[in-house]
Amino acid sequence: MPRPYVVLALLLAAAGCGPPAELIGVYEEAAPLELGRTRAIRLTLFAYSGEAGGKMETFLLGDQNTTEDPYLVPEACAYFGPRDISNSAFALDVRFGETPFAGRVFDVSSGDRAELELTEGEALLRSPVIPGRRFVLVRNEERSANDSCGETGDALTPEGSL
Amino acid sequence: MRRIALLVAALLLAVAAPALAAPPRRDQGEANLRPRTIAVWAPIRHYIVPSAAPASSLAEVSLVQVSRALRAQVEADPRHRLISEEPLTRLLSAQRDEAQSDLRFVATRSAQLGVEYFKQSDLRSAVDQLEEAQSLLERTGLFWTDPTLAVTVWRTLALAELELAQGAQEGSEGQTLHEAKATAAFKELIRWAPGERFSREDYPAEVVATFERAYLEHLLSLGSDLRVRTAEAKRLATQLGVEELVFAFAISSSDETVVGLQFFDAASQQFVVDETKRVAPAAAADTYSMLLSDALACQPPRFLPPDPAGIDTGHTYASAGYNGGSFLDTPTRAPFYTQGASVQVSHMLSENAGLYAGGRFVFGRRDTDGDLLDRVDMARTDFGATFAIRNQRFRAYGSMGIDVAFVGAVTATEDFWCKVTGGEVRAIDSSRACRGNDITRTAAQAQAGLGWTIGGQVLLGGPFWASLDANTAIYMLPFGERPFDIPMGGSLQLGYRF
Numbered sequence: 252m253p254r255p256y257v258v259l260a261l262l263l264a265a266a267g268c269g270p271p272a273e274l275i276g277v278y279e280e281a282a283p284l285e286l287g288r289t290r291a292i293r294l295t296l297f298a299y300s301g302e303a304g305g306k307m308e309t310f311l312l313g314d315q316n317t318t319e320d321p322y323l324v325p326e327a328c329a330y331f332g333p334r335d336i337s338n339s340a341f342a343l344d345v346r347f348g349e350t351p352f353a354g355r356v357f358d359v360s361s362g363d364r365a366e367l368e369l370t371e372g373e374a375l376l377r378s379p380v381i382p383g384r385r386f387v388l389v390r391n392e393e394r395s396a397n398d399s400c401g402e403t404g405d406a407l408t409p410e411g412s413l
Numbered sequence: 414m415r416r417i418a419l420l421v422a423a424l425l426l427a428v429a430a431p432a433l434a435a436p437p438r439r440d441q442g443e444a445n446l447r448p449r450t451i452a453v454w455a456p457i458r459h460y461i462v463p464s465a466a467p468a469s470s471l472a473e474v475s476l477v478q479v480s481r482a483l484r485a486q487v488e489a490d491p492r493h494r495l496i497s498e499e500p501l502t503r504l505l506s507a508q509r510d511e512a513q514s515d516l517r518f519v520a521t522r523s524a525q526l527g528v529e530y531f532k533q534s535d536l537r538s539a540v541d542q543l544e545e546a547q548s549l550l551e552r553t554g555l556f557w558t559d560p561t562l563a564v565t566v567w568r569t570l571a572l573a574e575l576e577l578a579q580g581a582q583e584g585s586e587g588q589t590l591h592e593a594k595a596t597a598a599f600k601e602l603i604r605w606a607p608g609e610r611f612s613r614e615d616y617p618a619e620v621v622a623t624f625e626r627a628y629l630e631h632l633l634s635l636g637s638d639l640r641v642r643t644a645e646a647k648r649l650a651t652q653l654g655v656e657e658l659v660f661a662f663a664i665s666s667s668d669e670t671v672v673g674l675q676f677f678d679a680a681s682q683q684f685v686v687d688e689t690k691r692v693a694p695a696a697a698a699d700t701y702s703m704l705l706s707d708a709l710a711c712q713p714p715r716f717l718p719p720d721p722a723g724i725d726t727g728h729t730y731a732s733a734g735y736n737g738g739s740f741l742d743t744p745t746r747a748p749f750y751t752q753g754a755s756v757q758v759s760h761m762l763s764e765n766a767g768l769y770a771g772g773r774f775v776f777g778r779r780d781t782d783g784d785l786l787d788r789v790d791m792a793r794t795d796f797g798a799t800f801a802i803r804n805q806r807f808r809a810y811g812s813m814g815i816d817v818a819f820v821g822a823v824t825a826t827e828d829f830w831c832k833v834t835g836g837e838v839r840a841i842d843s844s845r846a847c848r849g850n851d852i853t854r855t856a857a858q859a860q861a862g863l864g865w866t867i868g869g870q871v872l873l874g875g876p877f878w879a880s881l882d883a884n885t886a887i888y889m890l891p892f893g894e895r896p897f898d899i900p901m902g903g904s905l906q907l908g909y910r911f
Contacts, residue, residue: 273783297833300782330842333829398833
């Protein structure tokens with residue numbers, strides 16, 4: 252009869268054959284958004300074996316997208332990455348036309364949420380400038396990750412035009 | 414370099430396997446035979462006729478020596494394996510099952526009742542109960558493990574029959590019948606208790622006379638009724654698990670000794686030697702030795718074939734179980750693991766060599782880096798020669814043959830955006846794209862090469878075995894790109910030996 256540790260070793264080997272360490276998901280700020288915000292953002296993240304990338308969509312708040320329901324009509328869409336994930340965080344670097352937007356995404360590996368800390372382009376969101384402030388993004392389980400920006404271009408609409 | 418090392422290892426295994434499987438033996442035929450198991454019943458029963466002078470008979474101590482000498486004589490014969498030194502009666506008692514214990518209880522109860530009836534002079538009831546007890550004891554062989562009970566039954570029965578004879582009409586048929594029954598009971602009593610005595614001080618003259626007549630009849634018949642009966646020998650051989658049994662006894666009077674030796678062969682279910690000789694007491698030991706030599710010489714000159722359960726030739730091992738593994742050559746950066754089921758069948762053409770065929774049906778989960786864009790399923794089948802060595806409980810084997818693998822379609826990439834698009838070649842934006850040359854695609858294909866397996870098995874019980882093996886292969890066909898090569902795996906299986 253094989254000794255128990257042989258069986259255990261085999262089971263552990265089997266357990267080691269796990270699925271790839273990948274993360275794919277859509278992350279959004281929870282509504283309602285704070286007053287004074289001009290845009291909402293949505294991140295679609297793809298992470299494979301220590302690298303993360305994806306697309307970032309902006310939603311200009313106004314008549315169509317409101318603070319209570321901000322994710323109806325996308326304004327602009329641009330890709331970022333892939334960048335290395337280190338300590339569950341990676342650098343985010345997106346260009347919407349000529350407008351740069353940079354920051355760092357934390358807590359990626361938790362799966363159900365991520366935190367975005369901006370270093371450049373905070374004015375894009377017209378949010379109060381608080382150094383070190385992080386925007387909490389929650390995974391939207393109802394929305395499947397789509398790698399295409401579709402018809403949405405990467406140019407931002409001048410504020411107030413809508 | 415790794416391939417060369419594996420190839421060399423494989424060649425070494427191929428060369429060494431036959432040598433490992435079949436170490437050179439001086440006499441292959443002899444190695445496939447085994448000695449017979451044998452027991453020498455001890456102590457040797459010594460029947461001393463009551464009127465004989467103790468000094469003139471074979472001394473008790475010398476019979477103990479004779480018993481040891483017989484065992485030593487058997488032990489010296491390589492064709493026999495003597496079973497443990499433990500007293501055989503203790504072995505028999507240990508094997509007494511629950512049913513026998515119940516019967517023993519009933520028999521003991523009948524014997525006790527018989528004795529009680531006898532004390533109350535209810536002779537007919539006493540005889541009925543004692544005959545019932547005697548029948549039960551004889552049927553179950555309990556006389557051999559509990560001679561004390563035998564003595565009680567036979568002594569009381571003999572005395573009861575004698576009293577019935579005395580109570581019958583003088584010269585009547587009934588009186589003759591009871592006397593005959595009493596004599597027969599005394600003869601059985603003597604058989605189980607050679608040292609039993611009835612002195613004139615304690616018993617009536619008729620009792621002493623009948624008992625001495627019974628003893629004399631044994632002597633005159635050269636102990637024909639003292640011999641072990643065939644049914645008894647069969648039962649004892651079965652209970653002891655031996656193939657041969659040796660019984661010896663001696664009857665001594667003042668001036669002569671009769672020695673008897675019985676040699677029972679369980680295979681033929683008969684005594685192959687059953688002899689008595691009238692000898693001078695001093696020659697008894699030599700006579701036993703001579704009779705035993707004759708008995709041993711009468712046995713077939715060779716050993717018996719090995720226990721059928723230990724012969725592999727012509728038998729088939731079939732097993733099935735879990736298979737896990739990986740590949741040394743893969744299109745992925747991280748290890749690629751497979752899991753699934755495996756079956757294996759080997760048929761032994763000789764004790765150490767045979768043919769085998771096996772199959773492994775596995776699916777490969779995506780690698781941890783996600784380089785594989787889809788799961789890859791595979792089936793591996795191999796067939797060839799197998800070599801094995803085994804003892805009663807463990808078996809080691811090595812197999813070598815042709816390995817054919819059927820590998821499903823493979824789509825693999827290390828490119829991030831190709832993983833995002835799921836392998837679809839297209840531009841993401843002006844600077845990002847999944848390009849065609851970033852993806853490795855292989856259609857489902859068969860590949861063939863050489864495979865090896867080494868493993869060990871342990872007997873779980875009956876025909877069931879558990880086995881653990883390691884297997885590998887090197888594929889050579891088709892030439893060119895093979896996405897997966899050099900599988901390394903292991904199987905844990907449950908097997909059955911047909």
